[in-house]
Amino acid sequence: MSSAYNLSWFVKASQIEEKPIIAVSLNYRVGYWGFLSGNALSAEGNTNLGLYDQRLALHWVKENIGAFGGDPDKITIFGQSAYLPLITTLTHRGAISVAAQMFAFGGRDDHLFRAAIMESGPPTTGQYPLYQTATSEASNAAYEAVVVKAGCATVADTLSCLRSLNYSTVYEAFQVHNAPNSQCSKSTIKSQKHFDCKQANECVAAENIGKRV
Numbered sequence: 750m751s752s753a754y755n756l757s758w759f760v761k762a763s764q765i766e767e768k769p770i771i772a773v774s775l776n777y778r779v780g781y782w783g784f785l786s787g788n789a790l791s792a793e794g795n796t797n798l799g800l801y802d803q804r805l806a807l808h809w810v811k812e813n814i815g816a817f818g819g820d821p822d823k824i825t826i827f828g829q830s831a832y833l834p835l836i837t838t839l840t841h842r843g844a845i846s847v848a849a850q851m852f853a854f855g856g857r858d859d860h861l862f863r864a865a866i867m868e869s870g871p872p873t874t875g876q877y878p879l880y881q882t883a884t885s886e887a888s889n890a891a892y893e894a895v896v897v898k899a900g901c902a903t904v905a906d907t908l909s910c911l912r913s914l915n916y917s918t919v920y921e922a923f924q925v926h927n928a929p930n931s932q933c934s935k936s937t938i939k940s941q942k943h944f945d946c947k948q949a950n951e952c953v954a955a956e957n958i959g960k961r962v
Contacts, residue, residue, distance in 0.1 A: 777800075787888050788889055829868040830843055847866070
């Protein structure tokens with residue numbers, strides 16, 4: 750689930766095997782652009798925006814793949830790799846993104862896909878910090894590091910300050926190292942069961958996701 754991958758070779762391989770597929774790459778916000786978290790963002794319910802980008806793209810594929818000769822009832826999502834220690838160095842978390850889409854909205858798939866492939870990054874291995882919440886100490890430390898670098902630390906509403914800055918300033922502020930964060934943040938907004946992440950094995954056990962996809 751990363752647009753950095755040219756899928757033409759996937760398509761070529763499928764043709765050689767005489768089982769042709771249509772491959773679609775998705776663009777979505779990565780790094781802090783899509784996964785910045787912390788108390789302020791969690792209070793608004795604005796965490797995991799990159800995952801919402803993916804979800805919207807999946808809706809588009811479901812609605813339009815038929816016009817390209819595809820079958821909207823035979824969509825498989827695929828992602829490769831998952832873990833890097835710093836979100837700021839992150840460009841791809843394909844496998845974990847796939848897992849997050851499987852667990853999203855309490856395990857509701859919206860019939861957007863019938864199968865899922867996670868290569869080099871099954872979430873049940875326990876090595877990925879999916880259990881970190883949007884209001885965890887690590888998430889808040891990462892947010893505060895961005896705020897300080899952006900010059901917004903002295904104002905009362907740090908989010909409004911960040912939003913008032915131009916792209917270049919925010920981009921530079923996002924180049925924060927040694928500020929740990931997790932890709933998928935568990936929202937504290939109880940009325941929104943969207944991309945709430947917990948230990949993946951608990952999700953599978955509780956919601957029988959593996960039996961439905």
